[in-house]
C-alpha cells in the first residue's frame with residue numbers, strides 16, 4: 001500500500017496538470033469574451049451551460065462523481081462568465097446606467113410627503129433630513145405616499161424601511177417593487193416610544209392600546225406585562241394618539257412618541273417603553289427620478305431567481321457570487337414572496353458602492369443577464 005507521502009506526490013502531479021488546464025481553459029474563455037464583445041453577444045448562455053453539465057456528468061459513472069463534476073463545471077463556467085464581464089467593462093461595452101448624478105437635493109424648495117399625521121416618526125425623520133422649515137404634507141398610508149411621488153404631487157417622501165429591533169418594514173419592500181420610485185437618501189432616527197393616554201388616566205384604567213404594528217412589536221416586553229390589554233394596530237403611531245383623543249375614553253391608550261402625545265394633548269403614562277434602549281428606525285428618501293448624489297456609497301437592488309427547469313440548486317448562491325468576484329461588500333439581504341407565485345421570492349440586496357464603479361457595473365451586468373426582473377432601486 002502506498003504511503004501518504006507517495007499519494008500526495010501523485011495528487012500534486014494531477015493538480016499541476018489541472019491548474020495548467022484551468023489556465024488554458026480560461027485563456028480560451030478570454031478569446032470567447034473578445035468575440036462576444038465584438039459581436040455584441042450575451043455572456044451567459046444558459047442552454048450551452050446546461051448541455052455542458054449534462055455532458056460532463058455523462059462521462060463519469062457514479063452519482064457521487066456526477067454531482068462532483070457538475071459542481072466543478074458550474075464553478076468553472078461561473079468563473080469564465082466573470083472574466084468575460086470584466087472584458088466588457090474594459091472594452092467600455094457596458095454603456096451608461098439610466099441614472100443621472102446630481103450635486104445636491106434642492107431641500108429648500110422641495111415639497112415633501114410623510115405618512116401619518118403631525119407627531120409621526122416619519123415627520124421627525126423628515127425634519128431631521130430636510131430641516132424644520134420644509135414644505136410638507138402628510139397622507140394616511142405608505143401607498144398614498146408612494147402614489148404622491150409617482151404622480152408628482154410631492155418631490156420626495158420620507159418612509160421607514162427598517163427598525164433596529166423589529167426588523168424590516170415588509171410593506172415598503174413590496175411598494176418599492178410595485179412603484180417606479182427610487183431611493184436618493186436615508187436617515188436614521190432614534191425612536192423612543194411612550195404609552196400615552198388622556199390626562200388623568202392610570203394604567204389600571206387601560207383596556208385597549210393602539211399603535212402601528214411595528215411600534216407594538218418594539219414594545220413587546222412592556223405590553224406583555226399587561227397581558228389583559230387588547231393591542232390594536234392602526235396605520236401610524238400619531239394617528240393612534242389622535243384616535244385616543246378623539247374617542248375621549250380612558251380605557252384607551254396609544255404607543256407613540258412623547259412629541260405626538262404632547263401635540264395631540266395626551267399625557268405620557270410610561271416613558272421609554274421600547275424593548276431596546278437604542279431603538280432606531282432607518283427611513284429612506286424616495287423620489288420619482290432616476291438620480292443619485294455625487295458621493296453616494298450604497299446601492300439597493302431587487303431581483304428574482306431565474307426559473308429552473310428541473311431540480312438545480314445554488315442559483316441564489318450563483319447570483320450572489322457576483323458580489324464576491326467583484327470584491328463588493330454586500331451589507332443586507334431581504335426576501336419577499338412574489339405575489340401569485342407560491343414559494344417564489346424576490347430578493348432585495350444592499351451593497352457598498354457607486355453606480356460609476358467598474359466593479360459595480362460588472363456585477364450588475366452579470367446579475368442583469370442571470371437574474372430575472374433586476375431593478376436598481378437607488379444609489380444613495
Ligand SMILES: O=C(O)C(=O)C[C@]1(C(=O)O)C=C[C@@H](O)C=C1
Pocket residue numbers: 029032043044045046048049052076077078080081
Ligand atoms: O460557450 C460560451 O459561450 C462561453 O462563454 C463559455 C462558457 C464556458 O465557460 O464554458 C461560459 C459562459 C457561457 O454561459 C457558456 C459557456
